Amino acid sequence: MAGAPTDVSARRILALALPALGVLAANPLYLLLDTAVVGRLGTAELAALAAGTAVQSTVTTQLTFLSYGTTARASRLFGAGKRDAAVAEGVQATWVAVLVGCALAALVWAFAHPVALFLTNDAGAAEAAVRWMRVAAFAIPLTLVIMAGNGWLRAVQNTRLPLVLTLCGLVPGAVALPLLVGRFGLVGSAAANLLGMGITASLFLLVLAREHTGAWGPRWEVIRSQLALGRDLILRSLSFQVSFLAAAAVAGRFGVASLAAHQIMLQLWNFLTLVLDSLAIAAQTLTGAALGRGSAAEARRVGTQATGFSVAFSLVLAGVFLVLGGPIQRIFTADTAVLDALVVPWWLLIAMIGAGGVVFALDGVLLGAGDAAFLRNLTMGAVLLGFLPLTGAALYFGWGLAGIWAGHLASVLLRLGGVVKRFGSMRWATVGEKRA
Template structure:
């Protein structure tokens, strides 16, 4: 079934949900998303081969704080994808431009708020990551530079979400690959030739983001976006705000978990913080690779929902889930084959390598622990079931992660090597948190499927 709903005399025609359709949407996102954590791995490798481990730790802390401030507003990406995909299915691709324009209107006050919040919150958050004044100074320098790129990052969210919602995933691919290649080259030049350390990494990231935004704006202008935006549309903005409110709470909760994870690692030692940062960089590689099918689910589920094609929507949910699971097993196999060689590519610091070698199992399990939650998030965004996303995230954090992660002292008392045991407990909490996110979404996915069968 490829014909959709009739709206105002116009029939919206959509391709059927099959492997070809899923992969046409997923492969550009997979390819581009892999470059995102690859950039983090390049940063880790560049800084990890310095004699001093503190620049790497500073970037780990600074990236967590920047992410806490900015990714809380990742709803600009997901919310824009959701409403755009629904509009494309309901009214056709030519009627999606107003959604991008209204998303940009939302990004303007959010940018102002983030810049102000960054200045206020940074001095309050740094003490959570240990009491080393030198490390705090390096982190503050990194953040001062990154904050210049706040408006650029938020506008990228809007444009990427719009293109994914339209099913034009090759544009985000071009944006992200270009940006990350620029970032890798600039980071190497700033750190190794200009000796700018953590600040050089931040500057390279900002300049690369400007390059990605330029590509996105050129592509949007070719699709009739005008630099002179129409006045805000209250009806569209109200609908976007309702969706984005739930996504904001969901994303903020996730980022609090990540920040707490980093802070609890820093409380053990700088070496533990840095070793955990390496695995978190690899987690970003995993999540971004698997998100290709999640983004495909967002676009397909949203468009089939808007076009009133429930059978195709269920088929899209099934296919994206199967492909996500296959991809997760492939990632596990690659990590097992890589073994210690992967860690040695990222750092030759003799204090960190033994810690990383003890953490193989946690790395190997990450794709399997996270795959269901990443895929289901995509389905929920497409179905505009954002309240379920919010509730599952809150429950997983409050009932699973924090009760386990905040007990390292007790486990340390049972072990002769308390520091390692504390970090083991921290990683156990994180894996169970990923599994719980998916488990708490199962009732919601059942409701969606049952509703479309009526």
């Protein structure tokens, strides 16, 4: 039996989005603490940590489909009044997390040395990175289990519990971090990470065991559908990674000041995407539930209202960055050369924030509908047709950082046009039915 019509009030959106933001921000905040603690050991240890966390992040962030894909599929079931089936979708996602996570952990363990040497180009730092990576590898399946847990809990419109479970692991890990690093050196950092992830993953599994009432074995037809959706989301994520790597490579050609300014811009944009993505998670959850009730009209209304809230919020953020641009920049640097390099890109960033209010909200709507193939193609097209040509031109004509961030803005604007057109067509409303 279908549930009640979706509540898309501002209060409901924020009730889902704010805890989701806490979960999204938790790991970056922990990594900042980790960097600060390990940095006291020395430059070689910090370089080793950078190499290890780069591998860990690359391996795990490409598998965010365990969160977003699970939410897309399970939220439809929840909206149709099939809460038990929505939780069962989480069981299958957890199987994927364990199987894929163990395979990835084995690969990291086996190839840790050549990868670390390639990233550090220093034998001593590489050896330290190998030790870190081989301990942290055990956290890979735990991280993926947490992603799957976030996915099905968001689908049943519970974003508060994932935040609580995340903090239950994060806080002990953060407390243990300086103690373990002080006792065991760099390996203590990996052990603290493993401790925190182990606690959180165990709690997610306990919640799943409490909620699930059916069979626990893997259902391969469901897993195949999850992996098909995951393929599209992985390719989409890779497109973002290509653009970020290319931007950093080109920014470095314009000198140290440009590269430093680019790093400031990139970290601010990453933070802003976390904020806007929390609203997208709310839109995804509510859209999937509406479609699960079989009401495309209600799903469209959810998308329209969620986008309105997201746009209003993004305009407030853009206003803050417009009015307080100077003070915000000076938090990160007092170097006049870096500040000069930020002048034009800063205006482009403000434009990206405004456009992002629509892009991220409608991304969430389309993800909630399971329209991942369209988002994959759109993102890849935006990178190929918008970002890469302008960034290449910036390198050729010497446009500097302004050209690189013009490429980022072009990519966002192409995505904006694509998601608006797709949303208006309503073809997204039937895509998830074919995947189910």
